[in-house]
Amino acid sequence: MSKEWPLWEVFTRSKAGMHHRHAGSLRAPDAEMALQNARDVYTRRGEGVSIWVVKSVDITASDPDDKGMLFDPSDDKIYRHPTFYDIPDEVGHM
Amino acid sequence: MAYTIAEKPEEARAFAAETAKDEDPAKRTAFDEKVAAEGKIEPRDWMPEKYRKTLVRQISQHAHSEYVGMLPEGNWVTRAPSLRRKAILLSKIQDEAGHSLYLYSAAETLGVSRDAMLEALHDGRAKYSSIFNYPTLTWADVAAIGWLVDGAAIVNQVSLQRCSYGPYSRAMVRICKEESFHQRQGYEAMMALAQGTPEQKKMAQEALNRWWWPSLMMFGPSDKDSPNSEQSMAWRIKRDSNDDLRQRFVDMTIPQADYLGLTVPDPELKLNAETGHYDFGEIDWDEFWQVVNGNGICNRERLQNRRDAWDKGAWVREAAMAHADKKAARKLAAAAE
Ligand SMILES: [Fe+2]
Ligand SMILES: [Fe+2]
Numbered sequence: 001m002s003k004e005w006p007l008w009e010v011f012t013r014s015k016a017g018m019h020h021r022h023a024g025s026l027r028a029p030d031a032e033m034a035l036q037n038a039r040d041v042y043t044r045r046g047e048g049v050s051i052w053v054v055k056s057v058d059i060t061a062s063d064p065d066d067k068g069m070l071f072d073p074s075d076d077k078i079y080r081h082p083t084f085y086d087i088p089d090e091v092g093h094m
Numbered sequence: 095m096a097y098t099i100a101e102k103p104e105e106a107r108a109f110a111a112e113t114a115k116d117e118d119p120a121k122r123t124a125f126d127e128k129v130a131a132e133g134k135i136e137p138r139d140w141m142p143e144k145y146r147k148t149l150v151r152q153i154s155q156h157a158h159s160e161y162v163g164m165l166p167e168g169n170w171v172t173r174a175p176s177l178r179r180k181a182i183l184l185s186k187i188q189d190e191a192g193h194s195l196y197l198y199s200a201a202e203t204l205g206v207s208r209d210a211m212l213e214a215l216h217d218g219r220a221k222y223s224s225i226f227n228y229p230t231l232t233w234a235d236v237a238a239i240g241w242l243v244d245g246a247a248i249v250n251q252v253s254l255q256r257c258s259y260g261p262y263s264r265a266m267v268r269i270c271k272e273e274s275f276h277q278r279q280g281y282e283a284m285m286a287l288a289q290g291t292p293e294q295k296k297m298a299q300e301a302l303n304r305w306w307w308p309s310l311m312m313f314g315p316s317d318k319d320s321p322n323s324e325q326s327m328a329w330r331i332k333r334d335s336n337d338d339l340r341q342r343f344v345d346m347t348i349p350q351a352d353y354l355g356l357t358v359p360d361p362e363l364k365l366n367a368e369t370g371h372y373d374f375g376e377i378d379w380d381e382f383w384q385v386v387n388g389n390g391i392c393n394r395e396r397l398q399n400r401r402d403a404w405d406k407g408a409w410v411r412e413a414a415m416a417h418a419d420k421k422a423a424r425k426l427a428a429a430a431e
Contacts, residue, residue, distance in 0.1 A: 003415055004209055007202075024268075025199050027208065029411075030418035041192045044185075045272075064138040 007056040008034040010041075012048035020052050028053075106137060110205025114143045129330050134260040137203040145329055148322070149259055150204050152331065154211045157197035158222035161215075164190045165396050166230045167239065175233055182279050183236065189272050196268060200261040216401050218388070225308050227390030234287055234294075234301035240280015242302075242309040242347065248273050249343045250313065258330035281350065288354040295355075302351065303359045310374075311382045313340040319379075344372050 005027040011020040023042040028034035034053040042048065062070060078084050087094050121140045128135070135141055164187045171187070174180035198208050214220035225243055230236055251273060255266040287298035314320060314336040326332040334342075348365075351358050362375035384390065 003412075004207065005411065005415060024196060026195060029414040030421065033414065033418075040188075041195060044188070044192070064136075 005029050008038075008053045009056050009059065010034075010038040011052040011054075012038075012042055013050040014047060015049055020050065023047070025056065031055075106203055106205040107207070108205075109138060110146060113140055113146070116140065129258050132330070133258075134263065135258050136260045144325070145331070146204050148326060148329070148331060149262065150201055150206050152326075153197055153201040153204070153262055154206070154214070155221050155223075157194050157201060157211065158215050158220055159226065160190050160194035160197060162222045162226045162396050162400065163243075165399055166226055166228070166392070167236060169230050170233060170236045173233070174236075179283065186240070186276050186279065189276065193269050193272070196265040197262075200259075200265045203261045212404065216397070216404060218397065221386065223312060224382070224385040224390060225312050226396060227385050227392045228304065228308050229391055231304070232297050232301060234284070234297040235304065237280050237283035237287060237298070238301040238305040240276050240278075241284050241350070242280075242305050243312070244273060244276035244280060245347060246309045246312045246343050248277060249339050249346070253332075253334045253339060256330070256333045284354060284356075288356055298354070299356050302356050306359050307377065307381075308385075310340055310344070310377055311385075313337075313343070315379070315382070316377075341371055344374055348372055 006029075007025055007027055008031075009025050010023045012023045013020045023038075026034065026037050026041060028037050031053060035051060038051050038053055039048075043051065074080070118140075122142060125135070125139075125141060125145075135145075167183060167187050167190075171180060171183055174183050198211060201211060202208055211220065215222070225246075230239070248270065251266050251270050255263055255270060257263045257266065284298055284301075287294040289295075317323060317335045317337045320336055323332060323335060327335065344363075348358065348363070360375045362373065364373055365371075366373045385393070388394075
């Protein structure tokens, strides 16, 4: 069996002013072909005006087991939200 | 869509091997509770080995079906009756290739390699939807496929959007968005024939006669003969039973056939005033199992075409990879200077 083509993650920007968002993945031998394939697979109905491709192996992701350690500490910091503060109605919209 | 970011194939494989050994009852309970509460399972979550295996089988079969589904339609690309129909058919076939890709990607998150799935298809171990083992004799068969086969696929896939496995569910959402055009173009092509000359109408009726029963078979064995269904439903892999989905399809499709002025080839079919559903005749389950087990009209031809495409494309895949490696090496050497 020959070598499998590497896996790429595809990000598309749906229109100017929007973020690129993860659209899916595909296999391709190099970045150029990954772009071409991404265009054919993920932007066939006007879903994109710009595409990024990145090799999956080059992405560093947080470990799901660390979820609590990483993200729970923000839960008790309610003073980071605007609704934490009482502002009298007389002041008007703030 | 299919992958959560960085579901690297090697890591997915290692993770699958590791969880297979880990039978911690607390994890099992947490898993069952999450699924029961409509939570989604993601690739790096612990899951029972049987859940993983069931999903690998189901998703890879689904991927194979999308792929093989291109073959009966490909038969008509060069003979489509107009340029408009040809462009539409090409576009639909291209979509099916994409569907196959989304699903292979989703299956890969479970730790199975794409080449291993293809190998299982090529040597006959893996199944795909039996519907594609029937021939497309006339242009009307292409119309009937869009209307009935994609119609049945939609009923099934809409239900699977709520599957408990995240990557599969996301692939279904994307696929459903693209699938609606497939059914509509098929129905429109069927309409053109049904409202055409007597010969064209006859062609449409004959295609409906050929595809009606196989379309009903697409939903799989009857619930009472489908022993694995119960576990799949409990795990929220399947959301509706085979018989329920089949009934839904019949109820939706009969009025569409009526509008075309065509008759569904089932003398027992009639609206049940009490239930509000159509009652229909018994499926020929012997035929169903014959085709599943490789003895349909086109089983051999479809697999041979698939193998040929793979074998004849090998040099292209290898050359593209060699070229990419060479370019990368050259870049590295230039950077070192
Ligand atoms: Fe499809
Ligand atoms: Fe389709």
